[in-house]
Amino acid sequence: MRNKYTAKLLLSAGMLVFASNAFAQSNEQIQKIRSEYDLVKLETLQKNLKTKENLQKKEAMRIAQQKGWKTTIKKEDGTFMELQKVVNGQPIYYTTFNVDAARSTRTNHLHSGGSLGLNLMGQGMTANVWDGGGTRNTHQEFDGAGGNNRVTTIDGSTLNGNSFHAQHVTGTIVASGVVADAKGMAPHAQARTADWNNDKSEATTETGNGMIISNHSYGFAFRNQFGQVQLPQHYFGGYIEESRDWDEILFNAPNYLMVVAAGNDGNDNSANQNPTGGSGWDKLTGHSTSKNNLVVANAQDANIDANGNLVSVSINSSSSEGPTDDMRIKPDITGNGTGVYSTYDNSDTAYNSITGTSMASPNVTGSLLLLQQHYGNLNSGSLMRAATLKGLALHTADDAGASGPDAVFGWGLLNTKRAAEAITTNGNGSKIEELTLNSGQTYTITVDSDGTSPLLASISWTDRPGTANTTVNSTTPVLVNDLDIRVTKGGTTYFPYELTGPTTSAQQDNNVDPYERVDINGASGTYTITVTNKGTLVGGSQAFSLIVTGVTGTPAVCNATTPTGVGVTGVSQTGATVNWSAVAGTTYDVRYRQSGTSSWTVNAVSGTTTDLSGLTAGTQYDVQVRSKCPDGTNSGYSTTTTFTTAAPTPCESLPYAESFETNDGWTQVSGDDGDWVRDSGGTPSSGTGPSTGADGSFYMFLEASTNGSTGQIGSNATAILESGCFDLSGKSSATFAFKNHMNGTNIGSLTAQATTNDGATWTNIWTVSGSQGNQWNSVSVDLASYLGSTIKLRLVGTTGNGWSSDIAIDDIEVTAVTAGSDTQAPSTPSNVQASSITQTTATVSWNASTDNVGVTGYEVFQGSTSLGTVTGTSANLTGLTAGTSYTISVRAQDAAGNISNAGTVTFTTLSDNPTPTYCTSSGSRTTYEWIDNVELGGIANATGAGSGYSDFTSQVGNLAQGSTNTMIVSAGFSGSSYTEYWAVWIDFNQDGTFADSEKVVSGSSSSANNLSATVNVPSNAVLGQTRMRVSMKYNAAQTACENFGDGEVEDYTINITSSANSLFTTFNNTDADALGNEDAISFVAYPNPGKDVIQVKSTSRNVALTSYRIVNTIGQTVQSGALTNQRIDISKIGFGMYVLEVNDGQKSFKTKLVKR
Structure with a gap:
């Protein structure tokens, strides 16, 4: 392979000139980078891009001359614009979009004198800059301790009206600090600059010369100089040709990272007429929507403590927001670009402050350059792949804004210090590995949490260029090779983040981003990290980088001992997950078999969990595990653990009917071209499709149109709807019947199929194609050949080659006649219970009966x-008499007329007495404490501070007569936590009063955690709905009808059900602390009487006293001040009686004080 690359190097030497004298990276580093590239392919790409850029520019200049367009524009606010090309007749312009900056991103901790002791100043490193103009290379900041003449212009560009911007950007990266406030992120590094014309072809050339990072603080202008929107709408958030071209460059130069400013259009909420995510979002265009670059948002100066920890940060409102149309996390990260002080172009000693993502981007670029320097210092000069550098920045960023990644901050504010620490501890506290995954391969490692830090595991890869499109708001993922990371421990699987909206994310499968991260807070023990891919990898393999932090690097001594804690979870009909406790340094063999057999199946496993598949439903299995060391020693197998797979899924009852009135009914099969869609009324296309259902209002349909309407799967596409199973054993005949509507000029086909082997193979049992007329057509298929078997059915619809091809189905029936006579009665309906009881109505429900042929x-x-008679498992009773006892019985019957025994329930309707009026109770202040969570009987109400009383009687909890239940309550505190007294009453006899005997919870606590208490319901509690009062009062016990100071009262509704109902009696929150009985908060002053100095001390560990005042008997304050060391000097006040009042910053406490 090395010889192959050498040959290509010689072939391409004429174009990709080896510029060892221009780059500060060492010759060895540049040669290594070049040896990993296909230089012939890069040369071809450079030529193609150069040709395309020249043609686009030439045509744009020609049209501009015809139409009188300006080719360069200097707007009143100083923004510079330059014509690049014409799209759809519209001109497309490029436009431009540091002590504080270094502190915000913690880059100063890497500098000489920084807390990490690394002395990283960019020595021997080079950054490239493309911008709107040439740079003044003679500026004093480009000389200095790092060397003189450190900035080189590579394209011959000269100073122009936008050079101030290019100068400022370049200085933010490499200014030496002649003026300390202007020092760049990498003050000893070199820079190679060019203007933005022909940026793609020039960048391609530079990659062949060893470029590792470049900054681009420009992008497409939304509006022309007159304020009119000039960009096509599909540019907003779209993956266009510009996006794809940069991804192709980056994919073919995997050591090169492009850093891009997100843009300064955060306050332009009207240019995009239909933004993804709603108004205020979807403002990224051009190269800002590429996959493989790093897009930077702009934050205000961050509040950072002395140790480099983020205290707070806000986004600058002008920073452009994402996401992309396919909901990728863009921007990727945030830098500091607000009021950045740096070099200016009007003299060699000129400086200025500018705000924008244009400044945030070089803040990030220079910081990342130092991380490459640090990595090279620790790895014999080898530098990180671009995917590793990008992944490391995102992995270690400080979360900001919404929790998790979002379309404002991306993954958060760059934390260069934390990223450098991850490099330093690589192999001992962190892992940074560059790997390759072959298609279909699974990569697995186990790691041990350090037990203190969150465990973070991420993968990052440079993806192949996707398919550019011109569709507005296309949601089709542009990701080509989709890798997946999962972290498991025992039976728990942790997923990566994925955007669900501009400010929301979920930890779930991610199929859009070439970077995935799994966060596990409170991690402890051993975890398995697994990397896989979906489908088939284009190219057969994908390079990726794995980054893990929060782990221990202590090497494990391998001692093959028999694993313990073997358990089985996730048992299904055909599979199960086996897990066990880790044995340090080992891998494992897991073997399993059907109980009672002698043949084992063995799986070799590297982690502490494995999935078994292909099992038989309703079958018992044995499983054992042993450990293996690299030296070939094995432990014995563990003792046998047994489990039984789930019983086969019950088949549908016969006779069976489905008319889609409530849901899809059957299963939408995956892997086809789309889904059948449930609809009523007419279909979106006129002249084809039904106007209503065949049985009721709803039906299922599909069509071939492509205008964005419901139900479209495109032309010549297939959708499959599959039934559950039907057991035809013991049947003498069976029929499958349904109705179809197939009217139009381009109708495709509809096919019915059956299977007897759970879908392994399917047989056509009926088919039709072409238009069948504008009516519902009845179909009946004889299932005689399937008698005695268990079958599934499915309907396969295929659209035609035009829009007039709607196909609809409805009114499905499967019927069968049982051979011989049936004398077996159904089982007795069980768990019969009454609910929703009023004066005149009630609902009776029960568990379904079973029968040999079907109820x-x-x-x-x-x-x-x-x-x-009803067909379901509930009945609504009406016309009842208030205050009356009823006994209701239910009997099941089958098709042969067999009747079961009766299941019964007795209940009493509510009396005609009017709804009770309850006394009032309220707190008057919730500034410092409030009720923030109540959970009981299905109520789960988490709230913030209310007004002192909140009426939540619309929330109903269900408790059974005679049941024992766990109740959860918790207090919210704005600052210090105080002792709160809790009391809960339930009006069991529904008489409108809260009697002492009806107080079900009491206690006190200063904890903000969930607190648990037991609620016992009397067996004679009156059935139906009644009132529950939850009261929390500061520092003293309360009554049910009391209005007090600090605290809160909330009322709820409790529904008392018959004792047969056990559904709501087992709630248990394992994270709750038991509600106890704490003493009230007070404080002591001693000695009292006192003479010179007294001490004060709070009786609560949660209350820290901060200030005091001393008041005489006529209400005058005679002395006050801060409490220092909890001591008060009273020597200057006169003898006598006083009131001493102390304060914790929120509340005051008082006691008598005698001065002697």
């Missing part, structure tokens, strides 16, 4: 009088 209905009786 057809349930007859409901009041005493011996039949109230009617």
Whole structure:
């Protein structure tokens, strides 16, 4: 392979000139980078891009001359614009978009004198800059301790009206600090600059010369000089040709990272007429929507403590927001670009402050250059891949804004210090590995958490260029090779983040971003990290970088001992997950078999969990695990653990009917071209499709149109709808019937299929193609050949080659006749219970009965009088009498007329007494404490501070007579936590008062954690809905009808059900502390009486006293001040009686004080 690359190097020497005298990276570093590239391919790419750029520019200049357009524009606010090309008849312009900056991103901790002791100043490193003009290379900041003449112009560009911007950007990266406030991020590094014309072809050439990072603080202008929107709408958030071209460059030069300013259009909420995510979002265009670069947002100066920890940071409102149309996390990261002081172009000693993402981007670029320098220093000169550098920046960023990644800050504010620390501890506290995944391969490692830091695991890769498109708001992912990272421990799997909205994310499968991160807070023990891929990798493999922090690097001594803690989770019909406790330094063999057999199946596993598949439903299995050391020693197998797979899924009851009135009914099959869609009324396309359902209002349909309407899967595309199973054993005949509507000029086909082997193979049992007329057509298929088997059915719809091809289905039935006579009655309906009881109505429900051929209905009786028959498992009773006891029984019947025994329930309707009026109770202040969580019987109400009383009687908890339940409450505190007294009453006899005997919870605590208490419901509690009062009062016990000072009261509704109902009696929150009984908060002053100096001390560990005042008997303050060392000098006040009042910053506490 090395000889192959050498040959290509010789072939391309004429174009990709080896510029060892121009780059500060060492010759060895540059040669290594070049040896990893296909230089012939880069040369071809450079030529193609150069040709395209020249043609676009030439055509734009020609049209500009015809139409009188300006080719360069200097706006009143100083913004510079230059014509680049014409799209859809519209001119497209490029436009431009440090002590504080270094502190915000913690880059100063890497500098000489920084806290890390690394003395990284960019020595021997080079950054490239493309911008709107040439740079003044003679500026004093480009000389200095790092050497003189450190900035070189590579394209012959000269100073122009936008050179101030290029000068400022370059200085932010490499200014030496002649003026200390203007020192760049990498003050000893070199820079190679060019203007933005022909940027792509020039960048391609520079990659062949060893370029590792470049800054681009410009992009497409939204509006022309008259304020009119000039960009096509599909540019906003779209993956266009410009985006793809840069991804192709970056993919072919995997050691090169392009850093891009997000843009300064954060306050332009009207240029994009239909933004992804809603108004105020979707403002990234051009190279800002590429996958492989690093897009930078702009933050205000961050508040950073002396140790480099982020205290707070705000986004600058002008910073352009994402996301991309396919919901990738863009911007990627945030830098500091607000009021950045740096070099200016009007003299060799000129400086100025500018704000914008244009400044945030070089803040990040220079910082990342130092990280490459640090990595090279520790790795014999080898530098990180671009994906590693990007991944490291995102992995170690400080979360800002919304929790998790978002479309404002990206992954957060750059933390160069934390990234450098990860490099320093690589192999001992962190992992930074550059790997390759082959298609279909699984990469797995185990790591041990350090037990103190969050465990973070991420993968980053440079993806192949995607397919550019011109569709507005196309949600189709442009990711080509989709890698996946998962972290597991025991039966728990941790997923990476994915955007679900501009400011929301979820930890779930991510199929759009070429960077995925899994965060585990509170990690401890051993975890398995797994990297896989979806589908087939284009190119057969994908290079990727793995970064892990929060782990221990202590090497494990391998001692093959028998694993313990073997358990089985996730048991399904055909699979299960086996997990066990880790044995340090080992891998494992897991073997399993059907119980009672002698043949084992063995899986070799590197982690502490493995998935078993291909198991038989309803079958018991044995499983054992042993450990293996690299030296070939093995432990014995663990003792046998047994588990039983889930029973086969019950088949559908016969006769069976489905008319799609409530849901899709059947299963949408994955892997086809789309889904059938449930609809009512007419379909979106006129002249094709039904106007209503065949049985009821709803039906399922699909169509071939491509105008964005519901149900479209495109032309000549297939959608499959699959049934559950039908057991035809013991049947003498069976029929599958349905209706179809197939009317139009381009109708495709509809096929019915059956399987007897759970979908392994399917057989066509009916098919039709072409238009069948504008009506519902009845179809009946004889299933005689399947009698005695268990089958599944499916309907396969295929659209035609035009829009007039709607296909609809409805009114599905499967019927069968049982061979011989059936005398077996259904089982008795169980768990019969009454709920929703009022004066005149109630609902009775029960568990379904079972039968050998299927239950057809349930007859409901009041005493011996039949109230009617229902097919479901509940009945609504009406016309009842208030305050009356009823006994209701339910009997199941089957198709042969067999009737089960009766299941019964007795309940009493509510009386006609009017709804009780309850006394009032309220706190008057919730500034410092409030009720923030109540959980009981299905109520789960988390709230902030209210007004002192909150009416939550619309929230209903269900408790059964005679049940024991766990209640959870918790207090919210704005600052210090105080002792709060809790009391809960439930009006069990519904008489409108809260009796002492109805107080179900009491206690006190100063904890903000969830607190648990047991609630016992009397067996004679009146059925139906009643009132529950939850009261929390500061520092003293309360009554049910009390209005007090600090604290809060909340009222809820409790529904008392019959004792047969056990559904709501097992709630348990394992994270709650038991509610106890703490003493009230007070303080002591001693000696008292006192003479010169007294001490004060709070009786609560949660209260820190901060100030005091001494008040005489007529209310005058005679002395006050801060509490220092909890001591007060009283020597200057007169003898007598006083009131001493102390304060913790929120509340005051008082006691008598005698001065002697």
